[in-house]
Amino acid sequence: MSATPATDPLALESQVCFALSAAARAMVAVYRPILEPLNLTHPQYLVMLALWQHGDLSMTSIASLVHLDPGTLTPLVKRLEATGYVARARGADDARVMMVSLTPEGAALRVVAEGIPEQVVRRTGLTLDELTDVRRSVARVVEAGRDAGVL
Incomplete structure (x- = not known):
């Protein structure tokens, strides 16, 4: 005999991790048709939000702000660059630092994103x-x- 979700500490419905995971998937699904006409995925939108808010940022700063690891962030930013929304360049003071900045097209997209x-x-x-x-x-x-x- 199994316990009811109200009394079972391991019931799926009782798990915070499950609720947050399902909520995250639901919100990404809400955003998807809104972002598609802008040629953005949800993670790309998060990067654009960081750049619209803070201006030019290093890849390290973006990774920290949007909670993505560099291995995930690099191809994502490369796709944003291919779309024409951002430009990447080596840091003026430190060539090891990759800086990301908005292009005029990326900056103009903010008005639509509002x-x-x-x-x-x-x-x-x-x-x-x-x-x-x-x-x-x-x-x-x-x-x-x-x-x-x-x-």
């Missing part, structure tokens, strides 16, 4: 306050991961 959050609200059916609450809660989970040394 409508994305509103589209996400519409597509999810959640209110802006609900989505803000989710973001705050998940940010606390991420911070706990950093504090624990896993991020």
Whole structure:
């Protein structure tokens, strides 16, 4: 006889990891049709957000900001470069540092992207306050991961 999800500590439905994983997949699916016309994947969108917010960044800084490892980030940024949204160049002070900057096309894309959050609200059916609450809660989970040394 198995325990009910309410009493079973190993019930799938009881797992935070499962809920976060399913929520992440659901949100990426919400973003996909919004980003496709912009020729962006969700991870590429995250890189663009970092660049729109901070300006020119090193690959190391981008990796840290968007929580991607360099092995994943490098091909992603190369595809953004091929699309014409970013340019890569060696650092002026240190040739070992790869800097990424927005092209004029990438910078101009920000105006279009400003409508994305509103589209996400519409597509999810959640209110802006609900989505803000989710973001705050998940940010606390991420911070706990950093504090624990896993991020």
